[in-house]
Amino acid sequence: MAVTKIHPIKSTLKKAIDYICNGDKTDDEIYVTTYLCSRENAHKEFELTKKQFNSRTKILAHHLIQSFVPEEVSFEEAHRVGIELCEKILGGKYEYVLATHIDKDHIHNHIIFNSIDVEEGKIYHSYYGSYMNIRNQSDKLCKEHNLSVIDQETQREINEIKRREFVSWHDWNEDKKGSSYKSKLQFDIDRSIQQSVNWQDFLERMESRGYEIKQGKHIAFKSKNQQRFTRAKTIGDNYSEEKMKDRILNKEKELGNIIDIKNNEKVKSSKGYERWATKHNMTTAANTMIAIRDKGFHSMTELESEIKRLSSRANQLRKEFRDKEFELKRIKEITKHLQTCINKKAHYDVYRKNPNDKIYMMMNRKDVEVYQKSYEEIDVFLKQFPHLKNTVLEGLRVKSGKNIFRKLNEHSKDLGLKQERIARQHDSLMEEFTELKHLKNNMDDYLGREQRTEKNPRESILKQIKEIGKEDRERKLPKNRGIER
Template sequence: MAVTKIHPIKSTLKKALDYIENPAKTDEKMLVSSFACSYETADIEFELLLSQAMQKGNNLAHHLIQSFAPGETTPEQAHEIGRQLADEVLQGKYPYVLTTHIDKGHIHNHVIFCAVDMVNQRKYVSNRQSYAYIRRTSDRLCKEHGLSVVMPGQDRGKSYAEWDAHRKGTSWKAKLKIAIDAAIPQAKDFDDFLRLLQEQGYEVKRGKYVSFRAPGQERFTRCKTLGETYAEEAITERIKGRFAERKPKENRKISLRIDLENSIKAQQS
């Protein structure tokens, strides 16, 4: 079984390429390949092609992820399936870098391809129809290679990690809360806390609200959406050991009524 997702890259193209080509994740780059470009200079080659684009837009490239169930395939087979998927979907028009990551509990492919094609210098159109084609092609290739296939309508647009988290009743938010709870006792201050989260692989974004994004997660998660004890101010107080969770305000009318009833009982006794 392979679960797929795709999202655009609007900035930090080189950073994204460096991430998927990480030697620690790709068996010292033995599981890195490319088409119509060199993976070492793909960012430069993509930018040159982007400069020739007939259409303007913010997308520099697209990042396609194909995740396999644990134990269902080998790194070599997964890489070959990823190559066949990229070749069929992109039809030889878009340069791409393909890598296979083996550092997690499940093998998964990353394909980053230029947003502009080499033939007509036109932008790739990513929509429901194009994604449905990716899914159908991925499912067919998995079937041809003897792997299981996700049933139609199930878990579209999720990475395997997200699918597995949903199956187990966990989520990105649940994992982030666990990471925060583990980091707070070790942190000297809030900046040290952020450093500890980064060491766990989280990307940090500071603005009006502090947000985190785990590897493979598409969107940032704001701390304040995790609950009262995970707001920035609360985390700071927890680090200092002074946080006290607010109790619900007591209903004053009920309190007065109870006091009155107790007073009457005392007078009657």
Template sequence: MAVTKIHPIEKTLHLALNYIMNADKTDEKILISSFNCNPNTAHLEFEQTKRECNSKAKILARHLIQSFAPGETTPEQAHKIGLELCEKVFQGKYEYVLTTHIDKGHLHNHVIFNNVSFVTGKAYQSNKKSYHQIRTVSDEICKENGLSVIDENYKKFKNRYSTNGKSYIEYMEFKKGGSWKNRLHLAIDKAILKSATYEEFLKTMEAFGYEIKIGKYLSFRHTDKKDSGRFTRAKANVLGEDYTKERIKERIEDPTKQQIYNKEQLYDKLSYKKPDTIVNIKNNEKVKSSKGYEVWAGKHNMKTMASSLNEMRKYGINTYEELELKLKKAASDRQQLLDRIKQAEQEMKSIYSVVENKNTLSKNQLIHDMYIENKENKAFYEEYKPQIIAYEIALKELEKSGYRTLSIPKLSDKYAVLEQKKISLMEEYSYQNFMLHDLQQAKKNTDIYLNNHLEK
């Protein structure tokens, strides 16, 4: 089952009610129910309620759509589920008309309810929280009746891939810290990967140096007070959707997270640590002014050069010419790996875009169908313009893609294969990058060492 966004109705209430009560779509009007109003005069009764409550709300009503997977339910059961949804969500405070359509290859419910409550006189608060509540109630009812959740594949895809798709370059930049938000993101990501339970996550965050306040929202503050000294709430509009308390709990339970943790351990292991550099004795003022420092520098240089020679031998290099050739090849190999990583990332980005566009079509399909049947009605178009435009843009984008015929589960499988390929390439890139830095430092040390002893 999928529930689209709630669409506000400001001007076309009568038209919208007529559409959802179309006899051809509702089994000759058998599948129509209403609460505290007559379906045929609901538009007048909604307006009367608004006047009696002295409401200044611009929105007359709201339109909710509930869809069911093809072939898994009957019109009667779908209608009963719609009634249960209305009872639980509206709690007897809002007038509504519910109809079940049977004409689009899959059953779907339309609910048009008054924006103003005849009990409280207040306007309905439509926001992310209220929408999430409707989705949750609707999913629970469907599962109780043995029905599937149509957009569950989309949700799984988003949960699996929305936080793990950083490119290698982005990942390494992210690890450097940057802003307080990046540091907190990274700490939360690491704590999730290391924790089997929510309680372990909280303890791990404390071990990372964060103070935690637990209330409606999780709040964090680093004990070194670098993060402005204030607590930061783990809210979607502050840290992002994947860092809310609810989403953190979901990510902790994700069985695929261990593979990502192993990947991160590899990055930590291969993170480049700059080798020592030989002191340029000829141009160093401290060497010229301090005999003790000169002696230390000589010993340091011999030790560092010996280390550089060992590094070169580790890579099969025995001469200066071999070092130069190896450097050129390492740089070329690293660039080729980076190109392949970018290619995999671009393909993953294309798949991600297709999944998003498919979801946009699914959410707005029924509104677009209504628009096609009412194309001459300009008021209807203006009322639902954002949904219609979103649908048409998504359709246009999908037509350009070679993945448009694949289902979301198959796209998810393909994305997973590409992600594994990218992980392998990034491991190779990490090693190649590590080796290149080693060789560059070895060449620099060799050049300085030879120059130091050239005229001796």
């Protein structure tokens, strides 16, 4: 099987020719052939031909690539097919440089030919019809050389599998930490909400941080490095315009942290701050207890049990995400071996029927061994993913392999969607975990300090809070100045 692509060269023709003739890729230019031009001066000779016919075309040359399936063709045969393809499609009228690259698993030909012919100066028109002629001639030559030919629809499925990019857990987690513009926007919105007194103040603070704001049905933001606006509601449930306005109005109700009175330097240097911190800790502890009760927990044991459950579930989701990632990676890797088995199946079937035919084995040893090696890889793959066994084995029975690549492509798409669902579920779960962990840490910090500083470590927190509140109320009452007559 050979896959063909073509594109025009409008600048740096010499650089393109030097690249395809690179000695490291062509075994010191052993697999380089030129026609009607020299290797060193091809770019100048292309230009002289254009001047000879006063050509005004802006296209300097055309670059054709012909790729073969890994381990299907030898270096010499691939080069020979390339020369025959040039003869078929260019008809001896165009100067060209042909180079066969042998430095990769997949051998491929690069053909750079002039954009006008040497006989009449006619421009080569590259369009769908001319490409299909190249494709058909290439397929015909592959059949003549006993190389496999694959239909375009199947090739599209294979290309889609190979091009598919899958997100690793590390990449997704890095994105959460702030490497993406959405994470940065989320951080800047949170920071602006905490500092703003009203909605207008919030908008001004976002603008001061370099954001362009588009207001309408859904508020959207765009940073200096972005090309498009991002709707705030797409970065999380708490980022719709209504939610953000509510967060600005009620940010004082958000639960704070317990202050470490014993080790805080400011507490040591200021009695006033010490009293404020004590009161703050009492209020925070009371609000923490109320929040714990509101969430349906009747003891710290119940809260700790739920935190452990959420942590365990988060680990399980991360494992599920990585399992899907590994399966996507293996599908991408096994595609090459599936292609090889489909292409070499006929050679192997003849060998299986006549295993003692030494002459056939001598002539086809390479094809048979390549098939066996690829099938071993497929066997390992099927042991890893037994749920794909029927899909793969049924697909290998069909010569074209059309269904196998279509089904694997669909399965890969489904795995990607499952990864997205797992990531969203994990994100939601971790928000709940962080909130409950905050509540637990507040109570641990408060109770731990009370146990170290109070004689009675079991004294009710609510009782202490009531006493502090009573003292405050008494302090705020006006002093008795007597009855005025």
